Amino acid sequence: MATDALNAAEPLSTNDVDFPNTTTVLANNFMLEVEANLNIKLGDRFIFAGTNFSDAPVRDLRTLSLYNATDLGSAPAAANAIETADTLPEHVVDAGGAATTESYHTGFTAAGTVDSKAYEAMKVTIADSQPIVYNITANEPAFQNLIEGLLRLKSAAQTGLTEPEREEFLGEARNTLDNARVELRQLQARNGTVINELSRTKEIHTSFINISQSALTDLTVANDAEVATRIAALRTQLEASYSTIADTNRLSLVNYL
Template sequence: MAISTSTIGSQILNQNILKTNQDYFNTLQYRLATGTKFLDLKNYGTDSARIVDLRQEIESRASYSRAIDLADLITKSYDTAIDAMGNTMQELINAADPLSTQDTNWPNDNAVIADNLLLELQTNLNLEIGGRFIFAASNYTAQPVVEMRNLSVYTTTDIGVANTIETANTVPQHVVDSGGAATTESYHTSFAGANTIDENAWETLNVTIADNQTIDYGISATHTAFQNAIEAVLRFKSATQTGLTEAQRRSFLTEARAAADTARTQLRQLQSENGVAMDQFQNAKDLHQAFNNVSQIALDDLTGADTATAATEMSALQAQMQASFATISRQASLSLVNFL
């Protein structure tokens, strides 16, 4: 009977050893499959808190980088659109300085040019990125600019009457036939009548690029540069209407060139300011990436498993476990014989 008890005790011991080996075998399988040491954080002991901190910091900076990517895409789109509108102003300046306007085809030909210029501005200001009209400020679900080719041309009573440039939070507007009907119009979709106030049409975008660091970067269609650009084209288009004297036509063209030159300067300044934001985004993204690279190395040092070693240990352990199974099987047979 003593032999039987000893055999059963030995069998239980071997079974416990086998279970321990099986658990470690599972751990080795996990290391080989994932490249990390343990599934449960508690198994890392005193390194657990450091691992949590590193993971949280890496995810936080990755989140900032994703936000920066979206903002960077928008600012790059601003840059392209503003550049195109600057070219539009140059086209207008060239067209508004003709050798002569006496050609009978000049009004019709240049009316077409004016409409094309308005369409270029309209297309750029209604630029949409990812379901967001980027020049619409907080009203980003709707186009900020109307069909500008339908705006009225100025009358001769408007010659020499400068358009008032609106500032926040008044929606841009201009008065047609100031010496007569004095009709107020606007290129902006928020316009609901003279002196419309819409704070959302002026609000800029912003993005948090790091802890306690936010950058304003949005550009609205209400910006002074765009008001002058559209004013320039409307003055140019007004010069193409019939019934004008040569002096009146020349006056409209002079005013168009002046407004276009102002707009072109303002667009360059706006592009420069936007470029500063682009540089800030890139610098912040580079810092996040550099930090995450270093942090990931530190995290890998703490959690990373040597897969080659794990594979070697698995092979040896597998052979050991097979031998244990055989031993337990023999012990089970001996135990049964001893009891008989």
């Protein structure tokens, strides 16, 4: 998706009369796809929501406010920082005017919203003393850059911009989306490491199960009647031994007089 968005941010000409409409439609479609992917549920849990299992982490991205010319780097507007730790992703729109802080995250309430659960990665123990962290959240820098790039792309298609402003928005979109593409590959590699560890552990468990089943198959099933006969014979021998011991204990020198 990041690659497709990058291609969309490199139009043949922004002077094309269809550019605004085409680019807006493309950006909205990309936004819908990102939203759908980040709001995926597994069972009754949203898997990108950290430990806020019951809450979809991402709002309708198409409703985010567009940037204006005061948000361009040449304005100069401060670049939106990547949020880390427990602060939910946010960005400032209309930096030269109202300077409104928005977020794509549904848990956002105001600038600096903190939600540790939205960042909390899940751990699962897959073998003795072998826990793994397997969760990726919607707050990953890769997703922050991806959504920022799409918003810059969509902003480039709005009316009222000069040609240099439109080109600058597209340039910023390309840079941000390129960063997102690199970070998404890193996320993919990180997730691949977890999957490989799960696969190796699964193979070990499967091998152990197969060995155990083989051992169970080789066990001889005893005949009930034969077992009962042998137990009865052993009981008779044991009783005879007890009787002999008892007789011996009763012996004294008087018996030999």
